[in-house]
Amino acid sequence: MPEIRFCFCWPDGTVETAYSPSLVVKDYFEPGEYALGDFLERARTALQIASNRVEAKYGRPCSLALSQLSRLESAAARYHDYPDPKVQFQRFVE
Secondary structure (H helix, E strand, O other): OOOEEEEEOOOOOOOOEEEEEEHHHHHHOOEEEEEEHHHHHHHHHHHHHHHHHHHHHOOOOOHHHHHHHHHHHHHHHHHHHOOOOEEEEEEOOO
C-alpha cells in the first residue's frame, strides 16, 4: 500500500509530521488552517479508513495508523483550553 506522511503545526507553533499507511488522507486534508476539533475528526476518519484498508488487504488493522491517531489525540488534548485553537496543515511528504 502506498504510505504517506503529512506535516502540520499545532496551535502553539510545534511542527509535527504524522504517518498514514494510505493516501486516503489526501481526501481529508489540504494545506490550510483547521479548527482543532475539525482537524482531529478528519484525522480520525482518514486514519481509521487507512487502517481498515490494511485490514482488508492483510487481515489485521494497521497498528501504526491507530497508534498515530492515539498520539494525535493525546497531543491535541494540550490545546483544548486555548481560545479557538487552530492547526495549520502544511503539506504532504511523498
